[in-house]
Amino acid sequence: MRRPVPAPAPEADIDAVDQQLLTLLQTNGRASYAELARQVGLSAPAVHERVGKLESAGVITGYTAVVDPAAVGLGVTALIGIIDSDEVDDVGMLEAMSDLPQVQDCWRTAGTEGYVLKVRVTDIPALEDTINALNRVRGVSRTRTTVVLSTKWEGRHGRSE
Amino acid sequence: MRRPVPAPAPEADIDAVDQQLLTLLQTNGRASYAELARQVGLSAPAVHERVGKLESAGVITGYTAVVDPAAVGLGVTALIGIIDSDEVDDVGMLEAMSDLPQVQDCWRTAGTEGYVLKVRVTDIPALEDTINALNRVRGVSRTRTTVVLSTKWEGRHGRSE
């Protein structure tokens, strides 16, 4: 029951080589241009220019080291749904959530919960602090917390082809 | 209502310079050793050795380019909770979910939902396909899908100090 391949990404014209570069850089963000060049069969300057264009076009928004949370003392992960009250001060709510650095992800969602957050904290008391802080935010009516027992994988890339 | 600073990460001895390097590399994963050296006030070889040790110790697990999903045609994000049935074939379920590349994150959770997934697909029909595929997985009793309207931020780093 496989549908035909959907839209071919009309946003920017990303050809096969660009796609390949994106995959390589998602797999190893520190790969040198020379190494990338070898893998895609182009010269290093050509790769350099292509990657630069992908960055300028906003396709690549940055590069980051992936750090094991537990290794830096962040032993507890949780997903927190935010049920907002009638009073919707979206801007203020976002600011308040953004002020909590333990909120690593923030999604605006459809459904009974207006936002879902992924938070990472050192331990359960710190999770309690976070929940308390969120419940004090103006516009938050209630929260629903789901504790993550283990992260099977995270930030995986790759399309459904 | 601030608790005292919790555990100082007993896993590995990460000193202030290491912490600084981690932050710099999370902010710019392609920063050169020379640039990192300038920022932390050490020589390039010293930084090279420190980063190498952080990688060997598993503190840094990799480097990745951050790609705008919309720019590569992934316009729909959703969070899907998995309600598992009595028959718990954990290994088989994980394999089946892992076989779906659109499942970018997979968390084992406490609560009524045994897993929560973050999926990214091209469009709503592809989301429907994904939900159907998940519901066919042996051990999955029901799914609950929350569509993400917009991603406010994702993968933010930084501790709650």
Next chain:
DNA sequence: TATGAAATACTTCGCCC
């Protein structure tokens, strides 16, 4: 986009603190 050249950076080594 490729080539070649100059500047920079990476990486290993011995040495020092």
Next chain:
DNA sequence: GGGCGAAGTATTTCATA
């Protein structure tokens, strides 16, 4: 042990076509 300086090698980056 951890960091520094210097050396050789590789890479980046610019010119040019």
